[in-house]
Amino acid sequence: MSAALPPALRHLVQAFTRLPGVGEKTALRFAMHLLTDQRSVLDTLGQALSDAASRLATCEACGNIAERDAPDTDAAATPVRCSICADSRRDPSQLCVVAKVQDLMAVERSGAMRGRYFVLGRLLSPLDGIGPEELPLAQLDHQITSSGVQELVIATPPSVEGEATALHLAREFGRRVRVTRIASGIPHGGDLEFADPITLGRAMAGRRGLDG
Ligand SMILES: [Zn+2]
Numbered sequence: 751m752s753a754a755l756p757p758a759l760r761h762l763v764q765a766f767t768r769l770p771g772v773g774e775k776t777a778l779r780f781a782m783h784l785l786t787d788q789r790s791v792l793d794t795l796g797q798a799l800s801d802a803a804s805r806l807a808t809c810e811a812c813g814n815i816a817e818r819d820a821p822d823t824d825a826a827a828t829p830v831r832c833s834i835c836a837d838s839r840r841d842p843s844q845l846c847v848v849a850k851v852q853d854l855m856a857v858e859r860s861g862a863m864r865g866r867y868f869v870l871g872r873l874l875s876p877l878d879g880i881g882p883e884e885l886p887l888a889q890l891d892h893q894i895t896s897s898g899v900q901e902l903v904i905a906t907p908p909s910v911e912g913e914a915t916a917l918h919l920a921r922e923f924g925r926r927v928r929v930t931r932i933a934s935g936i937p938h939g940g941d942l943e944f945a946d947p948i949t950l951g952r953a954m955a956g957r958r959g960l961d962g
Pocket of ligand 1: 809810811812813814831832833834835836
């Protein structure tokens, strides 16, 4: 990066390059856009980032993003629960296991999950050196026991890593609770003609009876 940049601008550009997929050129473009064309956005963005840092934390029970009632400077001191874990209307017997928070949000948008969630944060991937000991199995175990979970709904993605993780969880917890796996198949509005053989095979394997 050019040493001619004022230090504050250099720091801003460096901060942007920490974001996924953002190189130095793009980071400089973002910074200049904010400083020249969108000066008002700079204040809004600064405030939003500061609020996020002081108010948002990871839910101690499920790994979802949770918001504190009041900004907390000593973030580690107060345990925080997300709105889903705090909602007493949720069915405590169902726990949906997802890989990441965005997946939790997607399942939640579907309205199909009445229970609570558990975010793994990662998937098994022996090639990348991620073995079972890297998964938060102790926390999941604790959550199952403390909430009286009866069904573990595995909603990891339909990938090699997602399937390996699902199988491992079934082996680990299958004797204590019912372990189910979300079906995968043809997307709504999708065309069978263009579906790949694995997806179509799974859709066939996951077929169910039609009522009526
Ligand atoms: Zn939670």
